[in-house]
Amino acid sequence: MFAAYAARIDRDKPLNGLELGERPEPDVPLGWTTIDVKAASLNHHDLWSLRGVGLGEESLPMILGCDAAGVDADGNEVVLYSVIGATGHGVGPRERPSILTEKYQGTFAERVAVPQWNVLPKPKELSFEEAACLPTAWLTAYRMLFTNAEVRPGDSVLVQGAGGGVATAAIVLGAAAGLRVFATSRDETKRRRAEELGAEAAFESGARLPHRMDAVIETVGAATWSHSVKSLKPGGRLVISGATSGPNPPATELNRIFFLELKVVGSTMGSKEELAGLLNFCAAKGVRPVIDSTLPLDRAREGFEKMATGDLFGKIVLTV
Missing domain, CATH: 3.90.180.10 (Medium-chain alcohol dehydrogenases, catalytic domain)
Incomplete structure (x- = not known):
């Protein structure tokens, strides 16, 4: 074959x-x-x-x-x-x-x-x-948002690196679930596409945001880590499932993490039950x-x- x-x-x-x-x-x-x-x-x-x-x-x-x-x-x-x-x-x-x-x-x-x-x-x-x-990138985004970020409709979520498979999935799924989704990208065309998919606004990587976020979906790694930590409100969650720009950020921002009681959560793919939930969610809500x-x-x-x-x-x- x-x-x-x-x-x-x-x-x-x-x-x-x-x-x-x-x-x-x-x-x-x-x-x-x-x-x-x-x-x-x-x-x-x-x-x-x-x-x-x-x-x-x-x-x-x-x-x-x-x-x-x-x-x-x-x-x-x-x-x-x-x-x-x-x-x-x-x-x-x-x-x-x-x-x-x-x-x-x-x-x-x-x-x-x-x-x-x-x-x-x-x-x-x-x-x-x-x-x-769906089984890898979209399942990863589904678990990051709804299991590990613990967000609810109306919460604000920042998705770093619009354009990648997991980031794109997080934008679409988050918007469909009633979240206020914000995104970043170095590319103007990708920022525009993110807004077309449901992001409330998309910004240049590292740009100042309109307000602090309840959660950040992080797949870029070293290049965006500091911005992700600084974008969270006290008690917020940073969920990370990848590091396409490298695993070692120049600054770990530990003082901000402990002082603001931020939560850093690692996330890898998802369970078979979560994949079944994702399939049903896409079918029922018209998400593609x-x-x-x-x-x-x-x-x-x-x-x-x-x-x-x-x-x-x-x-x-x-x-x-």
């Missing part, structure tokens, strides 16, 4: 390790099932895999991709939850949870095998392309993922290059 896979690890030039070509059909252990992939979306996780983060040389070649929607053996339209081993269903009960492509072959292929437990029904309201955007571009699987390299440069707004989807 045709697939996009990591053939080599290159920490400095990750795309050097990306190959497109034929790979064996997936193994299907007891308790697993095979899904015909219709659409799969890219995440920064896929670039990190090519750099060897979470993926060792001994596991190569590895088909990339952890998000997908497709059709199961009975003809049902389904969405995949990409954390394998969280419960023991279809794997050893003591197996450490991992994301697809860290240990098991991924979704950038004509077919993928996963434990039956990891398959959820796709709402008929969502296309395959839309549903494929923002798709930057859709490419056939044999043009996957173009999608990787676009994601690597940051020249995107929303998700990149590969269709099979």
Whole structure:
């Protein structure tokens, strides 16, 4: 079957390790099932895999991709939850949870095998392309907002770095849930797009805001950390799920954090139950993922290059 896979690890030039070509059909252990992939979306996780983060040389070649929607053996339209081993269903009960492509072959292929437990029904309201955007970036934003930030309708939330998959999802989900969403970006076009998606206002990165925030959604890291901390009202929450600009900010702002009793919360993806909630929320409220571009699987390299440069707004989807 045709697939996009990591053939080599290159920490400095990750795309050097990306190959497109034929790979064996997936193994299907007891308790697993095979899904015909219709659409799969890219995440920064896929670039990190090519750099060897979470993926060792001994596991190569590895088909990339952890998000997908497709059709199961009975003809049902389904969405995949990409954390394998969280419960023991279809794997050893003591197996450490991992994301697809860290240990098991991924979704950038004509077919993928996963434990039956990891398959959820796709709402008929969502296309395959839309549903494929949800299991990582959109699930991460959903958990950040509604589980870890503990915000309520009417609260103010700052989303740093409008344009990325998680940030874009947070803007759309927050606006749909009745939050006052504000966003930042270095790019004027991305600021305008953020407002079109429901942000009350969008500002240049680091700009003074109209008032302090109840919560900040942080995925940029070092470049925006100080601004995020300074943007919170006393007792506010800073929820962080990534650091695309680096993990080590020049100033940690510890005095402000303890003096104002701020809460810093780490957040990683979400549970299968939260993914089911996200699917239902999108279907019921008419919320749709923002798709930057859709490419056939044999043009996957173009999608990787676009994601690597940051020249995107929303998700990149590969269709099979």
